[in-house]
Amino acid sequence: MTRAYYGIADTAIGSMLVAGEGRRLVAVKFAVDEKRLPRALEELHHELHGKFELERSEAKVAALAKQLRDYLAGKRTAFDVDLELSWVTPFRREVLLACAAVPRGQVATYAELARRVGSPNAARAVGNTMRTNPIPIVIPCHRIVGSNGSLTGFGGGLDVKAQLLKMEGARLA
DSSP, X not given: OEEEEXXXXXXXXXXXXXXXXXXXEEEEEESOOTTTHHHHHHHHHHHTTTOEEEEEOTGGGHHHHHHHHHHHTTSOSSOOOEEOOXXXXXXXXXXXXXXXXXXXXXXEXXXXXXXXXXXXXXXXXXXXXXXXXXXXXXXXXXXXXXXXXXXXXXXXXXXXXXXXXXXXTOOOO
């Protein structure tokens, strides 16, 4: 089992749990404060399939938290992190990396992502991967929209999704 550290980052869109160490980013979870932390850690342990031993250390995730805070405050336009995706299935990894390649200020549809990973009939599987994205914001699932250009599901809420897209300069249909 690999150790991952976590801490809580207060950001422009609320408090978030950040897990990783140094440049290695394992997970980001929305709406996690001290009160919600125990439940969030249970969820995270399950979501990560028990592959990580989670230990609190604000210091070990400080650089990651700062990048997230700065991005959400409009002080940075990209992340300088190593995505820890070794534990996800090959299909999910491909989808997450394809999502990460969607440029700032642009959007893609679930169907487009499915085509990009060579599975043109897998739009629903892509949607499920986006729904369970372990590293939202950094892997910008907020840039993925419905086939008609509509905003669909986002763990931070559709209002936050719209806010992020606007901040990034994306034009929606």
